[in-house]
Amino acid sequence: MKRECDKCGKPATVHLTEIADGNKIEKHLCEDCAASEGITVKTSMPISQLLEDFILQSAGREETSDLRCDVCGLSFAEFRHRGLLGCPNDYEAFAEALDPMLRQAQEGAGQHIGKVPRRAGSDQEKQNAILRLRAQLKQAVAAENYEQAAKLRDRLKEMEQK
Amino acid sequence: MKLADLACGAGEWLRGAGPMHDVVISSRVRLARNLAGVPFLVQCGPEHQNEIEQRLRREILAAGIAREVLYVDIAAASELDRQLLVERHLISRQHSTASHPRGVAISGDETCAIMVNEEDHLRMQVLRSGLDLADAVAGIMRVDDLLEARLDYAFHGKYGYLTACPTNVGTGLRVSVMLHLPALKMTGEIEKAFRAAHDMRLAIRGLFGEGTEAGGDFFQVSNQTTLGKTEEQIVHDFLTEMVPQFIQYERRAREALIKRRGAAVDDKAKRSLALLRAARLINTDETMYLLSLVRLGINVGRLDEVDLKTVNELFLLTQPAHLQKMLNKQLEPDDRAEARARYIRRRLGAD
Numbered sequence: 001m002k003r004e005c006d007k008c009g010k011p012a013t014v015h016l017t018e019i020a021d022g023n024k025i026e027k028h029l030c031e032d033c034a035a036s037e038g039i040t041v042k043t044s045m046p047i048s049q050l051l052e053d054f055i056l057q058s059a060g061r062e063e064t065s066d067l068r069c070d071v072c073g074l075s076f077a078e079f080r081h082r083g084l085l086g087c088p089n090d091y092e093a094f095a096e097a098l099d100p101m102l103r104q105a106q107e108g109a110g111q112h113i114g115k116v117p118r119r120a121g122s123d124q125e126k127q128n129a130i131l132r133l134r135a136q137l138k139q140a141v142a143a144e145n146y147e148q149a150a151k152l153r154d155r156l157k158e159m160e161q162k
Numbered sequence: 163m164k165l166a167d168l169a170c171g172a173g174e175w176l177r178g179a180g181p182m183h184d185v186v187i188s189s190r191v192r193l194a195r196n197l198a199g200v201p202f203l204v205q206c207g208p209e210h211q212n213e214i215e216q217r218l219r220r221e222i223l224a225a226g227i228a229r230e231v232l233y234v235d236i237a238a239a240s241e242l243d244r245q246l247l248v249e250r251h252l253i254s255r256q257h258s259t260a261s262h263p264r265g266v267a268i269s270g271d272e273t274c275a276i277m278v279n280e281e282d283h284l285r286m287q288v289l290r291s292g293l294d295l296a297d298a299v300a301g302i303m304r305v306d307d308l309l310e311a312r313l314d315y316a317f318h319g320k321y322g323y324l325t326a327c328p329t330n331v332g333t334g335l336r337v338s339v340m341l342h343l344p345a346l347k348m349t350g351e352i353e354k355a356f357r358a359a360h361d362m363r364l365a366i367r368g369l370f371g372e373g374t375e376a377g378g379d380f381f382q383v384s385n386q387t388t389l390g391k392t393e394e395q396i397v398h399d400f401l402t403e404m405v406p407q408f409i410q411y412e413r414r415a416r417e418a419l420i421k422r423r424g425a426a427v428d429d430k431a432k433r434s435l436a437l438l439r440a441a442r443l444i445n446t447d448e449t450m451y452l453l454s455l456v457r458l459g460i461n462v463g464r465l466d467e468v469d470l471k472t473v474n475e476l477f478l479l480t481q482p483a484h485l486q487k488m489l490n491k492q493l494e495p496d497d498r499a500e501a502r503a504r505y506i507r508r509r510l511g512a513d
Binding site for chain 1 (some may be wrong): 281333
């Protein structure tokens with residue numbers, strides 16, 4: 001059941017039930033009206049909003065909309081639309097557009113200094129090679145080129161075991 | 163261990179114990195991780211998603227993360243079971259309603275849960291009662307190490323652990339606490355308190371996660387910065403800049419209320435308890451509202467007829483899925499209201 005804000009008619013997200021002198025008072029308010037009534041606090045920046053904001057900021061830049069990841073095929077425009085990246089390589093493929101956004105969302109930071117996986121198998125180049133092989137394998141299967149697919153599958157297995 | 167066993171108790175996070183438990187209900191940490199050489203979940207087809215789910219299920223169950231581990235295939239679970247897991251904070255709402263192959267591994271004591279194929283391939287969380295983030299972080303790092311020994315994670319020298327949404331990249335670490343702030347709400351100072359919280363780099367949500375209302379005066383506060391700080395720094399900053407202020411504000415508001423409006427607090431708490439003991443029909447919202455005032459009454463020492471543990475449990479066990487699971491049948495909202503009222507009366511010694 002979607003309710004509208006009692007004050008402005010926008011979708012209500014804050015639902016308050018108060019019982020005063022035995023009477024139940026229900027209030028349904030949108031985020032803005034609830035905040036202006038002092039019932040809730042407009043959260044500084046919900047995570048989704050943060051993302052939306054920084055995606056919109058770069059929306060006007062022509063040069064970034066042409067970016068496309070050659071590993072998973074996702075374009076920067078598609079990322080902007082859905083807010084989720086397609087594969088680890090997108091961080092490289094979209095770096096010029098993503099880096100400033102990240103800095104803005106992360107208090108100016110652009111370099112990871114936390115935990116590092118102990119296993120050596122996680123280097124970026126190998127990861128991307130595996131991703132590319134997977135994409136090729138998918139194409140080969142789709143094209144019913146089974147001989148090629150078998151070869152790719154073997155190479156993929158070999159890579160993953162290294 | 164079966165899913166049905168969960169519905170009867172409150173689990174770790176509502177135990178009502180732990181440091182600062184009068185204000186801090188529970189502490190939670192979560193890590194987002196993805197497999198190396200595999201596209202993020204949204205970019206995988208159903209077959210590939212299925213393959214990932216099978217593989218991760220196998221590896222998690224073999225990793226020995228806890229003495230007892232329950233794995234639930236969410237895609238095959240009933241709507242009621244999925245709702246139960248959401249109410250218990252073991253899966254997200256998003257994970258409950260999606261339609262692709264996915265699952266969750268839960269430790270026997272429910273302090274650890276690992277969602278498979280949520281937004282990221284792995285979303286693991288550790289919960290503790292009260293304010294106990296240091297212990298929660300130690301717990302999640304242990305689980306992460308155990309899994310990392312069997313899996314290659316997507317990792318980048320500059321950006322750290324790579325996540326489907328760039329707002330989680332770096333450490334992939336989100337720390338949060340569930341706060342009960344009834345006095346700040348009552349005195350109308352809650353907005354001020356949130357505004358005053360240093361620098362405001364936090365997100366506030368309701369009891370049942372993103373997009374839910376802050377029913378029962380519960381607020382979940384979490385960090386937003388995941389990159390450029392070590393895990394220890396993130397926890398340290400959160401613990402020193404954020405949490406003590408909220409605890410202090412709430413406690414001050416409680417003291418002020420008692421001092422200036424003691425009779426009003428007594429009245430609200432005792433009336434709420436009386437209503438809960440007398441009601442024959444009661445919905446979730448009203449239950450949460452009344453329980454919150456009872457909890458406040460207990461915490462400021464003005465109500466001793468019920469104990470905190472019972473009240474904490476009731477917040478959870480009166481939720482729709484829990485109620486239906488306990489009674490072992492599907493109920494329409496009207497019937498639920500009656501069953502809820504009956505259950506509350508029994509627990510509060512009114513029947």
